[in-house]
Structures are given as C-alpha cells and as structure tokens.
Amino acid sequence: MNARPAGSEQPLPSPVRPSAGAIDPAAATWPRGGGPPSVEEARALQDLLAPRVRAQPVDVERVGLVAGLDVSYTEGRLVAAAVVLSAETLEVVDAATVATAPRFPYVPGLFAFRELPPLLDAIDRLGTAPDVFVCDGFGLAHPRRFGLACHLGVLLDRPTLGVGKTPFVGRAEPPGQQRGSWSPLVDGDEVVGRALRTRTGVKPVYVSIGHRIDLDSATELVLRTAPNYRIPEPVRHADRLSRDDPGA
C-alpha cells in the first residue's frame, strides 16, 4: 500500500503524468485556466477531443496493474479515490484519495468536468503506474461519444474503460443469465458498448471503451476483475475507499 493522506500539500513526481502524447489536463477540463467552463464550452471541448479516441486490442494476459476510480459525495464535499490492484491476484497494491469542493454541477453528459479534476489529483498521488484505468461510468456510450472514461484516457494517453450500473445512452437486449454472456449496447446505428453479465442471475453492468482498448479486451478485463461480485474489484475498492477514508 502506498496511500498518502489526502491533505498533504507536497506534489510528488507523478509516475503517470505527463506522458508522451498526453494532453494538458488543465486545458482539457478547465479550458480558461481559472474558473470552470460553461456548459457550452464543456460540450464543445468534448466534441474537440472525441476524435482522438482510439480503439485497439489489449493483451489482457499481460496487464499487471489495474486501477479503479470512483467519487463519492458527502456533506457538500466530493471524495475521489484511485485504487490499484494486481490484475493477477486482485490484491490492493496502492491507493490515494483527494477531497475537494465540487467545482462543476452534475450535468448528465458532462460528468468528467465534475469528477475528472479530483480524480486526476488522486491519480497523481499514486506511487504506481497502472496499465489500465477502470472508471465508474461510461466511455464511448455517451451522447457525444466522449464519456468520463474517454476523457481520462485521452488526457493520460493510457488505456481506459468505463463500467456503468445503469444504461445512459443506447439500448441492449437482456444478455443470457450466465456470467460472461453479453449483448451489444446500440445507440442509433452504432455499437457503443455491451451489457455484460458479471454474475449469473444478477443484472448486468454496462461496459464501454474509454481509450486505447477495444470492446473485447474491455469485456475480458471486466470479467477477469469481477470474479465474485457484479462490480469489478478495482471499482468496488475505490467506491469503498472514497466513502470510508476518514483522512479524506
């Protein structure tokens, strides 16, 4: 474990940012540098960055570290958590939290502008460099094809994917009851993700790619990291930490 208290003031060199091909996170979420963008600016920024998303296969067998990301809301505060697990053993090897005041309202479709800034800070505080990031929410399965997972992936230029608990855009037939079965999540004439059964007889999760991964690889990784519960372990841990960390 490498968690540092969320209040520490000293920015440490990040093993994740910057990286070649990455975008300046500040410019890509807070375009005017100071205050948050307007809703119109935020949407325009998504349209501007969406073309950078790339789908590509990932050798899931060789993924070593998987990060789970989540944010909780408490008493007007927002707590972002990043937890890193060994893909092999699913044991937690690193974690970090950050508590901040919300600086952007909850607007469906503009999630990233609310949750990404604190999540990026939490990621910066990690002492490890995850191979893949699993977000609580969506990636391509988004009105402008640029959900939180895509946004994070493009900013970091790293593989990311999103796992949602309820559908946002698109429609999917109920997948078979058996764990592992899935059905395409279709929006208009595009396949934007999958409804995936991670537990037999339990309602499916909705998987979509973020960046630098494809749907097959994302599906495989989600199944691999969710052997016992509906929600993948990395996200489960991040969810718990974001709510329980007293230091946050």
Next chain:
DNA sequence: GCGACAG
C-alpha cells in the same frame, strides 16, 4: 415541444 438523462 416533451421526456429522459452516467454519478
């Protein structure tokens, strides 16, 4: 125009 709408 109306309803729906990730967390």
Next chain:
DNA sequence: ATCTTGTCGC
C-alpha cells in the same frame, strides 16, 4: 451520488 430496515438467498 445520497436519504434508508428488514429480508430472502447463496
């Protein structure tokens, strides 16, 4: 997201 008790089942 959060507000909230008990209950059925593996």
